[in-house]
Amino acid sequence: MTSPSRPAPPPDCPLEHYLHVVSGAWVPRILWFLRFGPRRFGDLRRDLRGISTKVLTSKLRTLEADGLVSRRELTTSPRHVEYALTERGLAFEPVFEAMIRFSHRLAELDGAVPAERR
Amino acid sequence: MTSPSRPAPPPDCPLEHYLHVVSGAWVPRILWFLRFGPRRFGDLRRDLRGISTKVLTSKLRTLEADGLVSRRELTTSPRHVEYALTERGLAFEPVFEAMIRFSHRLAELDGAVPAERR
């Protein structure tokens, strides 16, 4: 035990800044599906196959609190609620692109097909 | 009718590909510190303030199994083990850059003009 367990909290680290917002298994996936445009609650639930309504609700609430996602109730026939990326949420776009480049690069290094076909 | 699109789960989805490798609270941080060059076990433990040796070991094992990190035992006086990014691990670099851009962009939106127009 050389150093005290928790002596210095991170000052202004971009990594911590990022990880504070994007944690857990579902948040990246939610943002992923929202980048294609506004999406309704039920749509997201079907997009993210396997997510429970409880978790989807809580994650959307968190993202709304963090200002990455906006919630809009539509005055439509059964009642629709539309979720969309805010301007802050759109800041996530470079990360999506990077994740795509990452997985393409890994596929490339695996020596498999050039990721364009399949 | 209810859902305009329920696109099938792409078996080679870049997002899932990415998330398979980078999950949990510590893995991104470990990769972050390794990108500056090879690092010894104890160095990483000090870099990642608060991580336990158990978790650090298990994460490094996983990263090694995924081929993102290499492990090398040095024949030095006390005994050193050096971890480094492999070529596959270097594919993560765009993600780092994107995370940095993300946090800068958020800071920009926080501190600057509230230009909420569209």
Added chain:
DNA sequence: GGGGGTGGTAACCGTTTGGTACCTACTTGT
């Protein structure tokens, strides 16, 4: 042979995260 530093391993436990099941409230269609 004791102390200190390295790099772990194993057992146990607590917190966090997510899942299941059941519920409300409203609206539309039959």
Added chain:
DNA sequence: ACAAGTAGGTACCAAACGGTTACCACCCCC
């Protein structure tokens, strides 16, 4: 009237994740 679809909320659990505490093996130095 009643079923079905919309968007949730709540209570209760299960599993994953991570932390704590020990302890080991090795090496060097004194």
